[in-house]
Amino acid sequence: MKTLGRSLAAIVVAFLSFASTPSYAAKASEFMLQNGMKIVVVPDHRAPVVTHMVWYYIGGMDDPPGLSGIAHFFEHLMFKGTQKIPPGELSKIVARNGGQDNAMTSHDFTTYFQRIAKDRLQLVMELEADRIVNLNLSEENVRTEREVVREERRTRIESDPNGIAGEQMSAALHLSHPYGRPVIGWDAEIQNIGRPEAIDFYQHHYAPNNAVLVVVGDVEPAEVLRLAEMTYGQLPRREVAPRAKVVVPPRYAETRIDFKLPNVQLPSFNRVYRVPSYGNTKDGIPESLDVLSTILGGGPTSRLYRTLVVEKRLAVNAGAYYQGGARHAAEFGVYAVPRPGVSFDALEAAIDEVIATMAATPPAAEEFERARTRLVAAHTYEQDSQYALAMDYGSSLIVGMTIADVEDWPNRVAKVTPEDVHRSASEYLIKKEAVTGRVSPEAP
Template sequence: MLTRAFVHVRLLIIGLAMLSLMPVTSLAQTGPRATEFTLPNGLMVVVVPDNRAPVVTHMIWYRVGAADEPPGTSGIAHFLEHLMFKATEKIGTGEFSKIVSRLGGQDNAFTAQDITAYFQRVSKDRLPKVMEMEADRMVNLKLDEKEVLTERDVILEERRSRVENNPSAILDEQMGAALYLAHPYRIPVIGWEHEMAKLSRDDAMKFYKRFYAPNNAILVVTGDVTPEEVRKLAEATYGKIPRNPNVSTVERPGEPPHRAARRIELKDPRAGRRTWHRHYIAPAYTHAAPGEAEALDLLLKILASGPTSRIYKKLVVDEHVASSAGGWYSGTARDLGKIALFAVPNDGVPFEKIEQLIDSVIADVAANGVTEAELERAKKAYLAEYIFQSDNQASLARRYGWALTVGATVKDIEEWPERLSKVTAAQVQAATRHLDILRSVTGTMLPEAPNQPPGTRS
């Protein structure tokens, strides 16, 4: 008898084979999948039914992230995410996750530059309870001073373990600070340590009362539910919360003209290998011209995604100067997108050689474009990912929630496959203009002891 894992792999292989025979345009979704409505208090609700199993994923998304923090309080959005698991008048300290666990479910939360999200995955009959609990902590958070200080130690330790003990994370943080001249994306989501150490209960409550409200949130429910069921439950829980008239979108500073490429060098004996990185500022989906962000997705798939990409073949297969190379485009953001490239040089290969070869690949695409075969392969790869992600409740909830929170619409999300299928080779070639060295930072990491500051002795 075949195991379930073997059957799954076999079906996946068959599915991919069939996918390769289908025209790209036939992969686009037919008809809307999600239903959306808004409660009188301003809470947007999106329901994506999936009735294959009696399970639901419940996510509440707030239109606030690290880029909205008041000056001097970096890390407060992430800190508040931690504190949301403390207490309310109805739920004791630390009991939220324990209750979800006793219900047989799972829960967690995450913070990024533009969003903060909380989610639970439970059986369908437990949905009313988790909605009641999440609605409760939307406005009834209770923070004890001592518990706040204890949790502050937790996030400081998290920074030490995830950033200070990780040379790659340090380099990424430094490159982010150099890439953006004015925009708050330059500040790490976890925060700068010296500012995190001063975060207080008052900082957390001010941030909470300003941004946590139904009219600054989006509820996404995927799974074995109908829109009518979710509407009834949402009205009975979130619907009782009054809108907050003081909620407002933070006016973030824009980027001035970038007139010089920036470079960062990090020396750290803990680094395993020398690595080369480059980040470019690029348009996000929310602000790109029609088809432009989709073209960037396809450009980076062709240039830098996987062993068939041009950069990988040039550096690893043809020239044998790197053991790995790649990159990606990240465009799901409220303000600015980012393009990232990287390479791991082989021993003895100078960074200059790596950079020259990558720049030559980019220049070739800018001058001569991509082939129709490359474009078709890239489209099918992305559309396959879209379809397979649609088979997962949590992935669906993230897809809708993240995009809606940064400014997209349900129509934007569901028509993405169709828009991607219409991108031309000429559009992909034109998108290379965003690989502008003046809007970039190049970073290198070496497994060496850093140079000593002036005036120090060994």
């Protein structure tokens, strides 16, 4: 799942789908306003600042046919003024008050956030509440911003061979499911989005009852609730369009793509598997996939790195990742960069062997423990960052998890066994659920 932001600062978002640790854990309070807006508050009193995020159950998945990219484009338009705030002014008001703001869109969510001094919380709540209902778009602002979004697409996708390959591989993996459409949209479809389409999208999706408010920082839950009632609480509930009922279509065979692209200097091997996510599967399976990706490809002691890079010297780098934070199917990736002179066939045979071994026998106790320790400790480290905590709660709730699910995550990871990891490898890392892409330079 790709996450796109309004400005470059938001690109570096560690996408974590879990929270809290046995040794130290934040505790969230949860409320619901009368109009149906959910509220989550996590106190952190170390510095006099707050992180304020509003998450909407709106994302690239909700783009209507022919208008791919509209959820993301609309995120940009939310900065283009309301009846009270002139276009572009919201970010300037936040900055004048010593705050920072930005926004992000993925397939599943759109989120807007500010980081600011705690005595400015009411201000940002007022600004955010205002644009849920009072947006005021001009033709000209839509037209100019469309060019900004097209530049963003050139920056992220068209200037980067791996961006192009990743977009094509996702399209092939998810078949007709909307996760196969790029969040930023196809360029020709971005050009089809005008003011009427934007307003229609706004009216059918933006409402307090379609949002989750997350506040982390130097505040008490009761105070946040009081301020939220004064601001968001004044907005009426509004009927929103039901999310499209989409199915995850069956796959019957591996898809293989040989990319020959301009401007490739460094060939790369990529495989992405369609696997269960935290949003669509319980019973510890996503947790086992997190442990599996760590053992298989999480850094220099992982099996892929050790086998391909250190022992067989076939690759310069190799690894794996699991992006479990999705409502529907998640992506599990495996990648390697071949050493000069090593063929893709030799590289892929070695990768397949590593995966086959993983699927054949449970991991050894020591490597299993190391992986589990690192995952659980990552959650104590996460408590150090208001932003990371707010991202964690928000992105988890938005795909259907509960606060209890989020805070119990380390306990569930602790229950994963070596057998679970082995079973997940054999059940989910299978070729018919995969797209394999080899990226090499265009013939001269």
